[in-house]
Amino acid sequence: MYMPARYQEKKADGTVRCLLCPQVCLLQENETGLCHTRKNLNGTLYTMAYGNPCSVSMDPIEKKPLFHFHPGENILSLATAGCNFHCANCQNWQISQASPEELPHYRLTPHEIIDMALSYHTGLIAFTYTEPTVFYEYMYDIAVLAHEKEMKTVMVSNGYINREPLLDLCPYLDAANIDLKCFDNASYKQLTSGNLHPVLRTLKTLKENNIWLEITSLLIPGYNDSAEMIGKMCAWLVENGFSDTPLHFSRFFPTYRLTDRPATPEKSLLQAKMIAEHAGIKYVYIGNLPHLRGENTFCPHCNNLLVERQGFNVVTNRLTGGKCNVCGEKIAGVWE
Template structure:
C-alpha cells in the first residue's frame, strides 16, 4: 500500500491523521472514520491509492459545475469510502462500501491522465465518493494533468483540513462543495460531522484562487426553512462573493431517508427568487428537469446568456464573458491556465 501524507506518529504505534476535520487518532491495525486510511505498525497507509470503483466521462454540468468550462466533458473517477455518514446519501453504494468491494480495480495516475485526454475531456473530476480521503491519488494524477492542460475538480463535502486543502490546491482548479445545511445540529445528526470546518474550507478555497460553486440538497422538514436558506445565502455573499454559483437541488428519497417526500419545486423556486433578491448573481435549481432556473441570466440586464436543457448547453447572447445585450460581465472559467 501507499504511505499516506499528512499524519503524525504517536506513542504505542498510534498515528494522528490531519487530512480531514475528524483528525482521527488511529490505533495500530485500525482505520480512520473514512475506512480507507489504515495504520499498520505505526505507519499510515492510503489503502485506495490507485484503486477505483467508478469511471465515466460526464458533462461538466453533471457535477454540477455551471461556470467552469461550460459545455465540456470531465473524466470522472470515484473509489470507496467517505468521512461522512449522510442518511440521505445518493451514492451510498460507493461511499459506504468497504475495501473488500469486488468492483475495485487498479488505475495508475498516469493511466488516468491518458484516459482523460483520449476521451476528449477538458478536465478530471474526483467524485462519486469523497475525494479528500483519496488525497495522495488525486494529488499525483492532478499534478500530471495540469501539466498537460487539463482542469482538475473536487466534488467534495468540504470536510478537509487547512493543511490538506493547501497541499491539494497546488494542482486543483475547481472546488465544487456541498454545503448540506447551515445548521451544525443537522451536520451532527444527519452527516456525522460539523458545519464550521466546511465553511472554513470553502472560504479558504476561494482565498486560494480555486473556482468555487456550492450545492445544497433541500430536504423537506430538515434544512428547508427560508430562515436557514437566507443565512446560507448571506454567508456566501459575504465570504465568497455575489458571483458564486449556488445550486439548490431537489431531494429524492434514498438510503436511510426513504420516508421523506421529494422537495416541492415551488419551494425551490422561492429559494432561488430570494437569493436573487439578496444580491446573488447566479443561483440555480437542480434535479428539476429543464427548468428555466437552470439557465444563466445576465446579472445586469436579465438577458439569457447560457441556456441549459438537461446536460445540453447553448451559449446565447454571450461573447468573451460579455452579455451581447448590455455589455455586462459574465463570470465563468473558459480556459485552464
C-alpha cells in the first residue's frame, strides 16, 4: 500500500527531497530512495513500507538485545523490507536490501498488530530486524496505538534518522537499542554508507527524551576492534553521560559481503569490555560468545550477580525493586 510519506520537500521541477534520514535523497520522478522504500510519484514522496511486514515474530526481549528493560519478557517483533544503510556485514541482507514489494509479506494494519500482541499476551512491541526508520509511518501509527493501550514500544535501529522525525516519535517510544558501528567517520562510511555524527546525535536525543537506551557495537576484526578506537568511543560515551547505558559488544561472524576476515577473537571482546569498564561504563556485555557468560548483569558497586542469563533466557533475577539485593545499589533500567 502506498501512503504519502512524512518529512518531504517538494520541488518546483517535480523532484522531491526525503527529509526522514540523513541520506536526504533527492528523487526524480519514479525514482526510489537508497532505502528501497520511498518513491517519487508525480512529485510527491510515497512510502511503500506500510502495513506489509515481511517478518513478524515473538522474541525474548534479550534478543534485541535489551538487558535492562523488562528482562525475561517476550516482545512482538516486526519489520518491513528495506534499510537506509548498506552494511557489508548485514546479517539480514535478504530483507534489508530489498523493497517491501519484492518480498513475500503479511497484510497487517496497525490495529491488527496491536490485536496480535494482545493475543500473545504481551504488552511490548519491537520495530527491528531491518531499519525501522524506513517504515517510519507504520512504526509511528503502531506506536501511537500501543500507547493508547498502555503498551510499550522498542526501536532497534542504526540510529540514522533526522532529529525532527525522531523527536516526533519519542513520546510514543519507550526503549531503543542503537548500533554504534565504529568511532571513525571514514570507517563508518566504508562499512555502512552512512556517517557517524548523526548516530551520535540520535543517542543524545534519545537520552534527552528519557527513552531507555542500550547500545550495541559489533566488533569486526580490522574495522573497529582496535584498543584506540574502542577507547575513543567509550571516552565519548562517558563524557556525554552514557555511563549507565548498557553497552553490548557483539561477536562478528563472516557474512554477506564481508567474508574476508575471521570471526572476532575472544581476546578482542574481552579487551573491549575491559577498556569500557575502565573508562567508567557500568554495564558491559559480550554477545554471540555463550561460553564466556558475558550476558550476566552484575552490581557495579558490590559485584553481586544480579541477573543470570543463558543465551536469551533469564535464569535468575535477584533485583529487588530495581536495586541490588545485597548492597541496595540502584541499577539503571526499567525492571517492572
